[in-house]
Amino acid sequence: MKHIIIGNGPAGIVAAETIRKRSPHDQILIIGAEPEPPYSRMAIPYLLIGNIQESGTYLRKDPEHFKKLQIELLQGRVISVHPDLKKIKVDINQKQEELAYDKLLIATGSTPIRPPIEGMDLPGVYSCWTLQDARHIHEKTTKGTRVLQMGAGFIGCIILEALASKDIELTVVEMENRMVPRMMTQTGGQMIKKWVESKGVRVFTQTKVEKITQDGKALKVSLSNGKSLEVDTIISATGIKANIDFLKGSGIHCEKGIFVDEYMKTSIPDIYAAGDVTESIDFSTGHRMINAIQPNAADQATIAAVNMSGGVANTTGSFQVNVLDTLGLISSSFGLWAGIEGGEHAELVDEVNYKYLHLEFSDDMLVGATSLGMTDHIGAMRGLIQTKVKLGHWKDKLLTDPTMIMQAYLEKGQEQASWKS
Ligand SMILES: Cc1cc2nc3c(=O)[nH]c(=O)nc-3n(C[C@H](O)[C@H](O)[C@H](O)COP(=O)(O)OP(=O)(O)OC[C@H]3O[C@@H](n4cnc5c(N)ncnc54)[C@H](O)[C@@H]3O)c2cc1C
Numbered sequence: 001m002k003h004i005i006i007g008n009g010p011a012g013i014v015a016a017e018t019i020r021k022r023s024p025h026d027q028i029l030i031i032g033a034e035p036e037p038p039y040s041r042m043a044i045p046y047l048l049i050g051n052i053q054e055s056g057t058y059l060r061k062d063p064e065h066f067k068k069l070q071i072e073l074l075q076g077r078v079i080s081v082h083p084d085l086k087k088i089k090v091d092i093n094q095k096q097e098e099l100a101y102d103k104l105l106i107a108t109g110s111t112p113i114r115p116p117i118e119g120m121d122l123p124g125v126y127s128c129w130t131l132q133d134a135r136h137i138h139e140k141t142t143k144g145t146r147v148l149q150m151g152a153g154f155i156g157c158i159i160l161e162a163l164a165s166k167d168i169e170l171t172v173v174e175m176e177n178r179m180v181p182r183m184m185t186q187t188g189g190q191m192i193k194k195w196v197e198s199k200g201v202r203v204f205t206q207t208k209v210e211k212i213t214q215d216g217k218a219l220k221v222s223l224s225n226g227k228s229l230e231v232d233t234i235i236s237a238t239g240i241k242a243n244i245d246f247l248k249g250s251g252i253h254c255e256k257g258i259f260v261d262e263y264m265k266t267s268i269p270d271i272y273a274a275g276d277v278t279e280s281i282d283f284s285t286g287h288r289m290i291n292a293i294q295p296n297a298a299d300q301a302t303i304a305a306v307n308m309s310g311g312v313a314n315t316t317g318s319f320q321v322n323v324l325d326t327l328g329l330i331s332s333s334f335g336l337w338a339g340i341e342g343g344e345h346a347e348l349v350d351e352v353n354y355k356y357l358h359l360e361f362s363d364d365m366l367v368g369a370t371s372l373g374m375t376d377h378i379g380a381m382r383g384l385i386q387t388k389v390k391l392g393h394w395k396d397k398l399l400t401d402p403t404m405i406m407q408a409y410l411e412k413g414q415e416q417a418s419w420k421s
Contacts, residue, residue, distance in 0.1 A: 002027040003026055003102065011107035018301070018302050023310070029099070032074075040058075041294075044129075048165075081247055081250040106272070107277065109243055109277055112129050115150070120236070125234040127236050128235055145168045146230065147170050148233075151238040172196070173208070192331060210223065218232060221234070242257035242276060257280075258273040258279060272304040280317070291320065321382065329372065332375075339367075340367060345359060348402050354373040358371070359405065365391065369405075384409055391408060391412060394411065
């Protein structure tokens with residue numbers, strides 16, 4: 001049996017190792033387009049801060065790791081997939097080669113969106129996605145540099161954390177009305193903004209970058225709020241798109257990402273997908289979404305690998321888990337944190353002490369939660385949402401005092417455990 005895995009990020013590597021564990025004699029080939037050994041994008045902020053060297057971002061530290069497991073690594077870019085022939089076409093050093101597979105996993109991840117703004121292609125404008133980007137940013141953010149970061153989403157805030165550790169002048173521009181708008185309520189996002197500002201970072205929300213022009217050595221940035229800034233470097237973190245362009249004409253069903261079922265199968269037999277590249281079913285809504293976080297990539301990869309190697313594994317859906325450390329302020333949100341139509345919610349807001357808790361209910365079930373500056377409740381919030389426990393009388397108690405969530409979890413969790421046993 002020959003398994004080909006396209007993509008050597010966390011999803012590709014976890015899948016290869018899982019297949020090897022289950023099928024000691026199968027052939028496994030991983031193809032990755034970037035020149036470095038398999039690495040974790042998640043570690044890039046630590047590299048920028050200076051906590052680790054490049055080798056610290058490598059997913060497996062032993063240089064002989066893959067050889068020992070008889071997993072072959074190939075540097076090349078897959079340019080097409082031909083399910084009728086069970087072959088893929090790869091560009092290796094500008095030479096095209098066809099390779100045959102029995103089972104194929106697509107784990108090509110995602111890439112940053114470049115917003116259609118005049119001047120985005122000027123030198124000095126970077127994404128923060130690859131090790132190559134990290135090298136550029138490291139070089140261009142020396143002491144006193146004026147840096148503008150576009151986007152304050154989840155990844156944007158992680159990059160912000162790394163940039164703020166440097167002795168630079170940092171401005172963040174976010175077009176939505178708050179920071180991390182896809183993981184935080186209005187109140188939570190505003191509190192993060194205030195916190196970040198108190199740490200010396202300038203933040204403009206509800207503001208767009210409209211134009212970038214070269215002005216001598218500097219970049220002149222025109223903002224939709226009428227302001228114009230002069231900076232040295234721009235980092236763009238304005239969202240991602242799945243790497244699916246090479247699948248055109250393959251017949252694999254894609255919209256924003258690759259459609260997968262609960263077994264991580266695509267619409268074509270013997271072809272699976274995992275990680276940022278997939279558009280999979282969300283646990284809470286039942287709708288498809290791209291859930292571009294590393295734990296999701298690893299979970300999906302494990303499921304795909306089990307099924308590719310003759311076993312059966314499936315998922316109950318990808319679960320929205322967001323946990324973020326923004327300059328020391330921990331925020332988190334889970335499930336349907338923005339609530340549902342006709343649902344009820346409970347909220348505790350302590351702006352002075354940066355503490356916030358927001359719970360969303362559907363009937364007597366907790367379906368979503370958001371917290372800021374309160375880490376004790378994180379496990380309880382996630383547990384109650386994921387187990388879909390009926391809260392009974394606890395719902396009214398939580399509506400009055402959401403901080404009782406831990407007690408609710410302990411009591412309802414115990415009830416459920418004794419009912420099951
Ligand atoms: C700065 C930063 C910080 C992050 N921090 C966090 C965090 O704190 N927590 C978290 O959960 N997530 C974080 N993420 C997101 C996380 O890194 C991704 O969710 C994760 O990398 C997804 O893994 P993947 O294997 O699906 O894709 P990737 O890691 O993107 O790997 C895909 C690989 O496929 C290769 N590839 C693409 N197309 C082809 C092709 N045609 N042929 C061959 N190879 C190809 C790519 O070069 C890449 O190496 C962060 C991301 C960034 C950029």
